[in-house]
């Protein structure tokens with residue numbers, strides 16, 4: 001176990017080598033295993049993650065072009081829980097039948113949620129009016145089909161709230177949450193979950209992030225890698241789901257909780273949000 005721990009830290013971020021190897025099954029609440037960065041290596045990537053206890057991968061589509069890849073992954077790997085959606089960076093040039101296609105994927109995968117969807121005023125030039133229109137339609141669909149949503153919201157909180165106040169999905173995840181503690185509190189009354197990723201390691205001295213992480217109730221927190229993006233040390237190399245434990249370790253430290261407690265809570269929360277049963281051990285499990 002010592003060797004595994006050491007390899008994990010060397011590959012995915014140098015922590016304090018402090019955590020005990022935790023025999024618990026974990027969910028990477030947000031990643032993109034369909035990305036070309038992982039082409040031809042899926043078995044290796046999944047096996048490597050399993051060595052560190054990560055046994056469920058919530059794989060988010062981003063546009064009609066990659067939904068079929070997400071579908072193939074879900075069919076070929078029982079560990080993959082697919083999500084389908086149009087990412088705010090991909091709203092331009094959508095095919096006219098995108099909504100019909102999206103409905104088809106959701107009907108074929110009864111546990112699939114809408115993801116990754118959202119609004120972004122910083123990292124894309126896509127007009128915000130167009131983003132809002134596509135986002136609103138997807139939120140409506142989530143409500144109609146009673147599915148959870150995974151939201152990407154960057155510098156567009158005002159627009160986000162205006163859509164959410166019209167119609168809110170029953171459950172939703174604020175992925176890679178970078179808001180404040182006050183924003184966490186604003187979600188009281190919603191079944192809102194917050195996931196934290198490599199940013200907790202990239203910005204270890206951010207008081208805002210620490211306050212937000214501490215403000216999230218224990219039954220609303222999840223962990224994610226956003227692989228292949230968001231390497232925890234900001235390196236221009238791909239992140240992998242196997243890096244989840246290093247993020248978990250730092251998150252637990254910031255919250256002042258035991259790692260085991262954080263892992264157990266996050267796993268139960270993933271099950272609650274995505275409607276998939278929690279894993280109860282390291283035995284093979286299907287959802």
Ligand SMILES: [Zn+2]
Nearest residue numbers: 030060116226
């Ligand atoms: Zn993502």
